[in-house]
Amino acid sequence: MAIKGVGQGNSPYDQLKIKQQQEIDAAENGTKGVKNPARSGDNLTVSEDARLLSIALKTALETPDTRADRISELKAQVQSGTYDANGRNIAERLVAEELDLFE
Numbered sequence: 001m002a003i004k005g006v007g008q009g010n011s012p013y014d015q016l017k018i019k020q021q022q023e024i025d026a027a028e029n030g031t032k033g034v035k036n037p038a039r040s041g042d043n044l045t046v047s048e049d050a051r052l053l054s055i056a057l058k059t060a061l062e063t064p065d066t067r068a069d070r071i072s073e074l075k076a077q078v079q080s081g082t083y084d085a086n087g088r089n090i091a092e093r094l095v096a097e098e099l100d101l102f103e
Contacts, residue, residue, distance in 0.1 A: 020045075 020043065077083035 024043070074083065
């Protein structure tokens with residue numbers, strides 16, 4: 001004798017998927033458990049890292065440019081040919097910034 005279908009939908013993964021679908025349906029329809037007939041069944045999940053990156057990008061775009069005077073100065077130096085980039089200094093700053101990420 002074989003018993004089929006016992007325990008289906010009870011795994012943690014199945015429960016998570018059911019809960020996510022219910023939350024999506026509730027957000028779209030304002031009610032729980034109501035299916036949207038136009039929905040194709042595709043889901044989009046955004047990781048926490050992606051969400052934080054999106055917030056950081058939005059914040060950076062909304063932040064006023066406080067170094068406009070320095071940018072203008074450097075631009076003038078490049079156009080006049082007097083700008084001298086110190087490769088070692090640039091490399092040291094890049095490495096220092098990367099090391100700060102690991103603290």
